[in-house]
Amino acid sequence: MKITVVGTGYVGLVTGACLAEMGNDVLCLDVNPEKIRVLQEGGVPIHEPGLDKIIASNVAAGRLHFTTDIDQAVAFGTAQFIAVGTPPDEDGSADLQYVLEAAKNIGRRMNEYKVVIDKSTVPVGTADKVRAAIAEELSARCAVIDYSVVSNPEFLKEGSAVDDFMKPDRIVVGADDERGITLMKALYAPFQRNHDKLVLMDVRSAELTKYAANAMLATRISFMNELALLAEKLGADIELVRRGIGSDPRIGYHFLYAGCGYGGSCFPKDVKALIRSGEEAGQTLRVLQSVEEANDAQKRVLTEKICKRFGEDLKGRHFAVWGLAFKPNTDDMREATSRVLIGDLLARGATVAAYDPVAHEEAHRVFGDAQGLELIRSQTDVLRKADALIVVTEWKEFRCPDFVELKQLLRTPVVFDGRNLYEPSELRALGFEHYPIGR
Numbered sequence: 001m002k003i004t005v006v007g008t009g010y011v012g013l014v015t016g017a018c019l020a021e022m023g024n025d026v027l028c029l030d031v032n033p034e035k036i037r038v039l040q041e042g043g044v045p046i047h048e049p050g051l052d053k054i055i056a057s058n059v060a061a062g063r064l065h066f067t068t069d070i071d072q073a074v075a076f077g078t079a080q081f082i083a084v085g086t087p088p089d090e091d092g093s094a095d096l097q098y099v100l101e102a103a104k105n106i107g108r109r110m111n112e113y114k115v116v117i118d119k120s121t122v123p124v125g126t127a128d129k130v131r132a133a134i135a136e137e138l139s140a141r142c143a144v145i146d147y148s149v150v151s152n153p154e155f156l157k158e159g160s161a162v163d164d165f166m167k168p169d170r171i172v173v174g175a176d177d178e179r180g181i182t183l184m185k186a187l188y189a190p191f192q193r194n195h196d197k198l199v200l201m202d203v204r205s206a207e208l209t210k211y212a213a214n215a216m217l218a219t220r221i222s223f224m225n226e227l228a229l230l231a232e233k234l235g236a237d238i239e240l241v242r243r244g245i246g247s248d249p250r251i252g253y254h255f256l257y258a259g260c261g262y263g264g265s266c267f268p269k270d271v272k273a274l275i276r277s278g279e280e281a282g283q284t285l286r287v288l289q290s291v292e293e294a295n296d297a298q299k300r301v302l303t304e305k306i307c308k309r310f311g312e313d314l315k316g317r318h319f320a321v322w323g324l325a326f327k328p329n330t331d332d333m334r335e336a337t338s339r340v341l342i343g344d345l346l347a348r349g350a351t352v353a354a355y356d357p358v359a360h361e362e363a364h365r366v367f368g369d370a371q372g373l374e375l376i377r378s379q380t381d382v383l384r385k386a387d388a389l390i391v392v393t394e395w396k397e398f399r400c401p402d403f404v405e406l407k408q409l410l411r412t413p414v415v416f417d418g419r420n421l422y423e424p425s426e427l428r429a430l431g432f433e434h435y436p437i438g439r
C-alpha cells in the first residue's frame with residue numbers, strides 16, 4: 001500500500017518505518033527541514049532502540065522516503081497518517097493547530113480518495129474537526145472528492161517503540177465508514193496474523209480510549225507515589241507493598257513502581273488535556289486533578305530529601321546526578337523530573353554534575369549554559385567530590401555500580417535513590433546513607 005506519514009517525530013517515524021518493514025511504500029513528511037535532512041542523509045534524529053536499523057534497511061530497499069514537499073506527500077499515499085504533535089495549550093487543552101494544518105494541507109491538494117488516519121493523541125471530537133477542515137478546503141476549490149477520517153491512536157512507549165509497534169497489545173481503530181474500515185484492516189493484517197488485535201469502534205470512543213489508557217496508567221503511578229510517602233511515615237516498605245498487591249491479578253505488577261514522578265511527552269499533557277475536556281463537557285474529573293497534583297509534588301520529593309539532609313541553603317554543595325531523560329532508553333527530556341530537580345538545586349546555590357547514557361545533546365539544548373551545571377559524559381567522573389549521588393532515571397547501567405569506587409569518588413557516601421534501584425540494607429551495610437522513595 002502507498003502510505004504517507006505526516007510528522008517524523010517519535011510516533012510518525014516509528015509508524016513509517018514499521019509500515020515500510022511490512023512491505024508498504026512509505027513517504028514521511030515533516031515541516032522541519034533539519035529533521036528531513038538528517039533522515040535523507042542516513043541519520044536518525046531521535047534515540048530509539050532498533051529504529052536506525054529498520055530505517056536503513058527499508059531506505060535501502062526503496063520502500064521508505066523522506067520529504068518536506070507537501071504536494072508530493074499528499075499525492076503519494078492513499079492512507080495519510082497524521083502523527084504531528086498535540087502539545088498543551090495555555091489552559092491545558094490539546095493544541096490542535098498542527099493536526100488541523102496537516103488536515104488542511106491534505107484538503108487543499110488531494111485529487112483522489114484518501115483515508116486520513118489520525119494517530120496523534122487528540123480530544124474527542126477532533127475527527128469531526130479534521131473532516132470539516134478537509135471539507136472546507138475541498139469546497140474552496142469546488143472539488144468533490146470522497147475521503148474517510150479514521151482515528152487510530154498509538155500506544156507505543158518511548159524506548160521500546162519499535163517493538164511496541166511491531167507487536168501491539170491491541171490496535172484501536174475508530175471508523176464510521178466501510179471504506180475506511182477495509183483499508184485499516186488491510187493495513188494492520190500483517191501485525192496480527194495469530195491473534196485478532198483490532199478493536200474496532202466508533203471514532204469518538206477511539207479518541208477517548210487513548211486518554212483513558214494514559215490517565216489510568218498515570219493514576220496507578222501517582223497512587224503508588226502517595227502510598228510511598230505514607231509508607232515512609234509509617235515505617236513500611238513500598239517495594240514490599242508493591243509485590244504484595246501486584247500479585248493480585250486484578251491489580252498486576254506493571255506500572256506500580258514508586259519513584260520521583262512520571263514525566264515524558266504523554267502522561268503529563270494527556271492527564272491535563274483530559275481534565276480540560278471534562279471541564280468543557282461539564283464533568284469534573286476529581287481523581288485526575290489529584291493525580292496531576294500528586295505528580296507535580298512528587299517531582300520535588302528528591303529536593304525535599306536533599307534539603308532535609310543538607311539544609312535549605314545549598315550554596316557550596318555539589319551534587320552528582322545520574323539520569324536526565326524522563327525514562328531509560330530514550331534521549332527525550334520532555335517533562336523529565338531531572339529538569340525540576342536540577343532547576344531546584346541550582347536555584348538553591350548548589351552546583352551539579354550530570355550524566356545520562358544518551359541524553360547529553362538534548363540536555364545541552366534544554367539547559368543551555370545554565371550556571372553551575374556541568375554535563376559530563378562519564379558515569380564515574382561525574383561522581384568526583386560530590387556531596388551525594390542522586391539517581392533520577394532507572395537506566396540499567398545504574399543498577400549495579402561498583403559501590404567501593406563510588407564511595408571513594410564521592411565526598412560523602414550519600415545516595416538519593418529516586419527510582420528505588422538499590423536495596424536499603426545493602427547500601428547501609430556498605431556504609432552509605434541511602435534515601436530511597438517510600439522505604
Ligand SMILES: NC(=O)c1ccc[n+]([C@@H]2O[C@H](COP(=O)([O-])OP(=O)(O)OC[C@H]3O[C@@H](n4cnc5c(N)ncnc54)[C@H](O)[C@@H]3O)[C@@H](O)[C@H]2O)c1
Nearest residue numbers: 007008009010011030031032084085086098102120121154
Ligand atoms: N511520543 C510518544 O511516545 C507518543 C506515543 C503515543 C502517542 N503520541 C502522540 O503522538 C503525537 C506525536 O507525538 P511525537 O512524540 O511523535 O511528537 P514529536 O513532537 O516528536 O513530532 C511531531 C513532528 O510533527 C512535525 N509537524 C508538525 N506540524 C506538521 C505539519 N503540518 N506537517 C508535517 N509535519 C509536521 C514536527 O516538525 C515534528 O517533527 C502526539 O499527539 C502525541 O501525544 C506520542
Ligand SMILES: O=c1ccn([C@@H]2O[C@H](COP(=O)(O)OP(=O)(O)O[C@H]3O[C@H](CO)[C@@H](O)[C@H](O)[C@H]3O)[C@@H](O)[C@H]2O)c(=O)[nH]1
Nearest residue numbers: 154155156157158221255256257259262263264266326327
Ligand atoms: O511504574 C512506573 C512506570 C513508569 N513510571 C514513569 O512514568 C513515565 C512514563 O513512562 P512510560 O509509560 O514507560 O513511557 P511513555 O513513553 O511516556 O509511554 C506512555 O505514553 C505514551 C504516549 O501516549 C503511550 O503511548 C504509552 O502507552 C504510555 O506508556 C516515566 O517517567 C517513568 O519513569 C513510573 O514512575 N512508575
